[in-house]
Amino acid sequence: MSALRACNNLRNSLRRVPRLARHISDSVDVESNDGPSVGDHVPRNFEDWSALQLRRAEVGTLIDIFSDYGSNRRQENAFRLRDSVRRPVANATVSSLLAAGAHLGHATSRMNPNFMPYAYGVRANSTVIDLDHTVPLLRRAANLVRAVAFEGGQILFIGTRPDLRKIVKTAAGRIGKQGYYISDRWIPGTLTNSSELFTPAVANEVEVRPDLVILLNPLSNITCIRECALTHIPTIGIIDSDADPRVVMYPIPANDESPQTAEIIAGILSIAGREGLALQMEDEVRVDEAIHQERDEEFWDALEREEHDPDILEEDAAEQRYEEEHGAELPIGRFDH
């Protein structure tokens, strides 16, 4: 009964869900008490609560039934707030970076003179970062990540702030077995003193050496940058206006204090890494097929040669001896025409 009433109300009013629920409760007759609806007072006993649960389930079912009708708005063609950690964008645009606040640098008094090429200007005593430089540099870094992942290299994401913890973890997860992350603290000596840090047994057994290091807050991890430089490991880093871009091999000038910027950048780099893995798999399949094809061709070639000229066929010593004793026999599978 209440479902029928709800259908009528749906037809009459094109409103969003919470209002719909209230509309249902408003139009209810005095005699039939359907109980509280979503948005009413907090349930105070079991009857209230079960009524609330039932109502929620009813509304959900109604939405499911009627979502095939009505508006053509879908997730693809409507605005939807995006969880950029779980489902990041694959390509950066200046507008998305602006929206994330990637262009906001630090105070002008703290600007590093080597950062000048990447600075757009000054506004309210703070440096504005030129995103027209950021986008191609980000693309270059993404290409590098893709190439390293393709070659089977270890990629290490470093984000040592609490808000970067989840970002580096999910980014490393996208790169599968080749992705690693540090969310707490870079231990000095990880690369230069690995046998001490990881015990000699582990250091001998396992390759303690990342092939690419991506830093989301490089200024807090100068030790890491230094160790990477000493051990010749390429680095990518988000460089803010108070940092020297030359400390990392592939700087990405952007705001390092904004978690949204870090989400976008880490997302783009990790998706590039995932593409590299996919290309690697494709390539392996192609190589395997090529090898199999080669072997097949060789086999059929050898068979053809044998058919045309049986004398060329190499026999081993044991077979020759047998033939001498017992006489030559037809090979298995060959029929005399």
Added chain:
Amino acid sequence: MSCRMQGLLRASLAPVRRHAFRSPRRALATRGPFVPPLQQMQTGGIPMRQWPMEEDLEYEEEDPDSDSDEEVDKFGELIERGKPAPASPSFYSGRAAYYDQLAQVESAVNHTRSALKMLQLLPLPDFAREALPNRPAVWKTAKEMGADLQVSMTSSRYRAMTRLLGQLNEYYRIAFAAGCDDLALRTRNLLNIFESPAKTAALTRGRRKTLYTDQLGRSYTFGKRKTSTARVWMVPVALPSEELEVVDLEQVASLDEAAALLTSQPDRFHEPQLVPKSTILINNIPVGEYFAVPADRERVVRPLKMTGLLGAYNIFTLVRGGGSTGQSGALAHGIAKGLLVHNPDLGDLMRRTKLLRRDPRMVERKKPGRAKARKGYTWVKR
């Protein structure tokens, strides 16, 4: 292996310089140079460096004596000589076991939370949350957890772990109360890994030992006051049954019959007693004999009088140590506890009258510079 394939292998090795990082596979140069897919769209503009193709390469003669760095198996693939990569994604943090375990617990918390939301059990109204059955959690100590994971567990790491575990415990309580057996079982299995084996001991620490009556209905309790200790056994007095017929002496036939009745059923020779009669023995001596001073007797009997159970119990006690006041106080304490065992409903009354309180007053020690605990020496002017 064919000559052609070997040639390809040599060709792939000769002009290509060894990279800084090891390539885990593929000696065959069947692929071209790596071109990023996005740049494949762009033609012209940027001139691509031409890598040497198969035809351009010069094949070296096969030299079986030369020592090659890379070994090749019969399919032409490089045998990987390098070390394998670390297995755990948090390897470079130095505490891989801890971070992996933390990530596992965190994902369990997230999954349980979404499952409970789907079942409409979250967010839980306040009245339901208060009605949940209590399940206090006692986690392993930081040292024990550190030993399990083989990492040094600092206080901040321990705090992070126990916070997540507490959250999971809350979700377990909800799932268990709601009857979601599968979810509750899985959560419980994870929580059991971290629960202290001494949980029951920790939870019952400080709690009083449960007192009980044995199969004959006797309670055994203990009382103390000053330096005296009293062991008290109490058993309820059996009331005479009211069905007993009082013997009418005029109807008894002979004297022998009367004598027989007297020995076998002495209770029938008088009216049934409505007031029960009880005995209190202290070191096998009745209370009246043991305590000469009436104040001590009063003190012993006070708990029975307060609760109105004066003749209801036969009490046997053994008391030791101290003097008359201490012993009588100890007895009172023990008797009060015994009364509580037999009548748990009287707990409130006894607590209000402070009968169950072990009197903490002890003899104060003498201090140097004073004649006694408080008494000072006579003050002399000069």
